Amino acid sequence: MSVVLVDQAPDGVAVVTVNDPERRNAITPPMIDELVAAFDRLEGDPSVGAVVITGTPPAFCAGADLSALGASPSAAGLRGIYEAFLRVGRSPIPTIAAVNGAAVGAGINLALCCDLRLAARRARFDTRFLQLGLHPGGGHTWMMRRAIGPEATAAMVLFGEVLDGAAAEKAGLVWRCVDDDELLATAVRMAGRAAAVPPLARRVKRTIATVADVSTHPEAVDVELEAQVWSLGQPEFRERLAALKDKISSSGRPPA
Numbered sequence: 001m002s003v004v005l006v007d008q009a010p011d012g013v014a015v016v017t018v019n020d021p022e023r024r025n026a027i028t029p030p031m032i033d034e035l036v037a038a039f040d041r042l043e044g045d046p047s048v049g050a051v052v053i054t055g056t057p058p059a060f061c062a063g064a065d066l067s068a069l070g071a072s073p074s075a076a077g078l079r080g081i082y083e084a085f086l087r088v089g090r091s092p093i094p095t096i097a098a099v100n101g102a103a104v105g106a107g108i109n110l111a112l113c114c115d116l117r118l119a120a121r122r123a124r125f126d127t128r129f130l131q132l133g134l135h136p137g138g139g140h141t142w143m144m145r146r147a148i149g150p151e152a153t154a155a156m157v158l159f160g161e162v163l164d165g166a167a168a169e170k171a172g173l174v175w176r177c178v179d180d181d182e183l184l185a186t187a188v189r190m191a192g193r194a195a196a197v198p199p200l201a202r203r204v205k206r207t208i209a210t211v212a213d214v215s216t217h218p219e220a221v222d223v224e225l226e227a228q229v230w231s232l233g234q235p236e237f238r239e240r241l242a243a244l245k246d247k248i249s250s251s252g253r254p255p256a
Helices: 029-043 066-070 075-090 106-112 140-158 165-171 180-195 198-211 217-232 235-251
Strands: 004-008 013-018 050-055 059-061 095-099 102-104 116-120 124-126 176-178
Touching: 004 029, 013 029, 013 180, 029 075, 050 059, 050 180, 059 106, 075 106, 095 106, 095 180, 102 106, 106 124, 106 140, 116 165, 116 180, 165 176, 176 180, 180 198, 198 217, 217 235
Parallel strands: 013 050, 050 095, 059 102, 095 116, 102 124, 116 176
Antiparallel strands: 004 013
């Protein structure tokens, strides 16, 4: 049985589902290998403009399989486990995590490595590292602090607070909480906006990452200038500009 399912829609959105419900989609060596292979394939397909990551119900991802953790006490072994989510974080493709159930420990890391997070109301965000007698890993505290700030990070990581979907939205851990049965459709619909222009979406994602490391507005202007000049020469811009001109000429007035 494949523990990672990939469904590519004709609109350029790929849905990647971690699929080991008996283990609540815990991260195992086979899952790591399949996730890496899936992203290698998707990145090689220029028609893929965005990826939605979710889990086979009832969980999103229950973190690293405890037996795998016990078998990997070395730094090298732990880095191998981290690759499940770090590979997602390195992808140039825009990604959305559709958190449909429990996200525990490294399962939160998998969501945090995506560009955007949506949560079902039944979602649960539980870091659980301390409760297992385990120090957080994989950049968990860094990503959490950047997402929700130091106090909320302390509440969850140090003091064991567990957030449902609505509380995660309020804390800023997810962009939006939606009804359970609307989660995947909402994620795919949002992903479709980026997928409509695959090369441009990948370039914008790279720019967002790049400007995080610049300290002044003029530096940001320079970063965006190069990319915007590139976009002016792309067929998507020329096609959309021509469509807009046709719309204006047929209506006799500029668009609102």
